[in-house]
Amino acid sequence: MSGASMHNPGAKPMNLTLHVWRQAGANVAGRIVDYPAKDISPDMSFLEMLDVVNERLIEGGQDPIAFDHDCREGICGSCGVMINGAAHGPMKATTACQLHMRSFKDGDDIWIEPWRAKAFPVVKDLIVDRSAFDRIIQSGGFISAPTGTAQDANSLPIGKPDADLAMDNAACIGCGACVAACPNASASLFTAAKINHLAVLPQGQPERSKRALAMVDTMDLEGFGGCTLFGECQEACPKGISIDAIMQMNRDYIVASATKVDMKEWAGSA
Amino acid sequence: MSWQMRFWSSTVGKKVVMAVTGIMLVGFVIAHMLGNLQMFLGADAMNGYAAFLKSTGELLWVARAGLFAAAVLHIVSAVQLTLINRAARPTEYAKREPQVSTLASRTLRVGGVILAVFIVYHLGHFTLGTFHPAFSHTGVYGNVIIGFQSVWVVLFYVIAMASLGMHLFHGVWAGFRTLGLQKRSASPIQRSAALWVAIIVWAGFTAIPVAVLLGILN
Numbered sequence: 001m002s003g004a005s006m007h008n009p010g011a012k013p014m015n016l017t018l019h020v021w022r023q024a025g026a027n028v029a030g031r032i033v034d035y036p037a038k039d040i041s042p043d044m045s046f047l048e049m050l051d052v053v054n055e056r057l058i059e060g061g062q063d064p065i066a067f068d069h070d071c072r073e074g075i076c077g078s079c080g081v082m083i084n085g086a087a088h089g090p091m092k093a094t095t096a097c098q099l100h101m102r103s104f105k106d107g108d109d110i111w112i113e114p115w116r117a118k119a120f121p122v123v124k125d126l127i128v129d130r131s132a133f134d135r136i137i138q139s140g141g142f143i144s145a146p147t148g149t150a151q152d153a154n155s156l157p158i159g160k161p162d163a164d165l166a167m168d169n170a171a172c173i174g175c176g177a178c179v180a181a182c183p184n185a186s187a188s189l190f191t192a193a194k195i196n197h198l199a200v201l202p203q204g205q206p207e208r209s210k211r212a213l214a215m216v217d218t219m220d221l222e223g224f225g226g227c228t229l230f231g232e233c234q235e236a237c238p239k240g241i242s243i244d245a246i247m248q249m250n251r252d253y254i255v256a257s258a259t260k261v262d263m264k265e266w267a268g269s270a
Numbered sequence: 271m272s273w274q275m276r277f278w279s280s281t282v283g284k285k286v287v288m289a290v291t292g293i294m295l296v297g298f299v300i301a302h303m304l305g306n307l308q309m310f311l312g313a314d315a316m317n318g319y320a321a322f323l324k325s326t327g328e329l330l331w332v333a334r335a336g337l338f339a340a341a342v343l344h345i346v347s348a349v350q351l352t353l354i355n356r357a358a359r360p361t362e363y364a365k366r367e368p369q370v371s372t373l374a375s376r377t378l379r380v381g382g383v384i385l386a387v388f389i390v391y392h393l394g395h396f397t398l399g400t401f402h403p404a405f406s407h408t409g410v411y412g413n414v415i416i417g418f419q420s421v422w423v424v425l426f427y428v429i430a431m432a433s434l435g436m437h438l439f440h441g442v443w444a445g446f447r448t449l450g451l452q453k454r455s456a457s458p459i460q461r462s463a464a465l466w467v468a469i470i471v472w473a474g475f476t477a478i479p480v481a482v483l484l485g486i487l488n
């Protein structure tokens with residue numbers, strides 16, 4: 001579909017009913033509140049629709065719906081919300097900011113809720129604190145390398161399949177949809193994507209076992225659930241990360257445990 | 271902390287224990303099903319097979335101890351993981367629509383409870399004879415025929431074996447993935463091998479009580 005044919009100025013505006021989770025702050029009770037969303041263009045993005053609703057709320061002297069967003073082009077990972085029971089809404093491999101209102105029909109009811117996980121506490125309305133992900137990365141999602149001039153690119157040959165696999169896993173934007181969609185609120189797909197990204201590259205080898213141990217343990221400590229292999233995470237992931245990553249994470253974790261790696265004096269172990 | 275304790279304290283470690291013990295139980299279930307199908311070869315074959323099992327003596331007890339240990343570890347890790355997973359989502363969504371997860375994966379826990387109840391009943395039914403109207407320690411064939419005269423008993427077996435089939439449809443696939451023993455795949459949620467194992471085990475076990483009830487075996 002070309003850009004021109006997707007833009008359809010003649011498209012009929014839609015009238016929708018939103019059921020939105022409102023919660024004034026972290027430690028207060030929240031509830032679902034209903035709002036009409038009238039005259040919504042099918043060409044708007046989901047976040048633009050929320051902008052319009054918010055402008056009307058502000059005009060009416062009400063508190064606008066707080067939601068997280070930044071790039072609005074599917075790369076920063078901040079906009080995730082649960083839309084009609086699906087993480088990032090009904091479109092596969094699409095973040096909430098890239099979802100268009102043409103995915104809905106006139107008269108639809110739309111349920112909008114924040115990610116639900118003990119490790120992702122609600123900050124306000126639809127905004128959750130995803131810093132647990134940062135702490136998982138801090139515990140091992142890096143390589144220790146002496147700084148200085150970058151070496152010649154060709155001095156470290158990496159086969160195409162490995163390079164592709166590393167890139168596929170590096171595509172994770174840390175949005176948290178995998179946690180949100182998982183019945184166990186497990187962060188396995190996120191953690192595994194980070195572990196896989198480095199596990200297939202030569203730079204990742206020296207710390208490979210320590211990384212797997214540290215990141216899995218941090219994931220557990222942060223209060224995420226375990227993996228039952230429901231498969232919901234892979235379906236929800238806007239970047240198409242495969243649950244094959246989780247298999248590799250487990251392999252690395254098993255090898256690391258069996259070889260009793262020494263975690264002392266390693267940057268990742270706090 | 272020893273590496274074993276560290277391993278067991280992690281969700282991945284518990285899942286690995288779950289997978290290893292689950293695969294042991296699957297091995298038993300397949301062998302048990304094949305053994306039981308000798309019901310269709312007649313009383314002599316079945317009783318002879320049972321006598322052969324008993325004649326293995328200590329070996330039988332080693333196998334029983336192994337199975338018991340596997341079952342206990344499987345259940346303990348299942349309970350602990352379930353508690354961890356529940357705690358990870360203290361607030362449920364007002365609306366959440368499962369997208370791709372199978373009914374089998376979502377009923378693992380309740381299915382597991384049905385199987386646990388079944389195993390207790392089943393041991394009392396055919397191994398100890400506690401729940402059996404006319405139990406004989408040497409006549410396994412007769413025990414099965416008499417044991418399946420009740421519609422309710424057969425119905426319970428049919429339901430339990432359906433739970434087992436569902437459990438295996440998810441478990442056989444998931445177990446090998448948890449252990450990292452599958453290849454990377456373009457469609458990792460597909461599982462034809464597990465489907466076949468589930469269907470064969472379900473059909474093989476269900477055939478016996480149903481055949482007795484219908485009078486095909488008597």
Ligand code: HEM
Nearest residue numbers: 299302306320323334392396397410427434475476478479
């Ligand atoms: C229709 C299905 C089944 C039939 C007809 C059946 C029949 C039997 C019989 C006759 C025995 C006693 C064997 C003997 O002591 O010589 C037995 C034992 C046993 N069965 Fe089953 N069984 C069935 C399904 C299952 C399933 C699905 C499981 C496990 C999930 C299971 C677990 C056991 C166990 C643990 C024992 C005890 C083994 C031992 O004492 O060493 N059975 N079964």
Ligand code: SF4
Nearest residue numbers: 172173175176178237
């Ligand atoms: S794995 Fe996918 S769903 Fe999970 S955080 Fe990364 S991009 Fe988001």
Ligand code: FES
Nearest residue numbers: 072076077079097
């Ligand atoms: S706002 Fe950046 S991914 Fe949606």
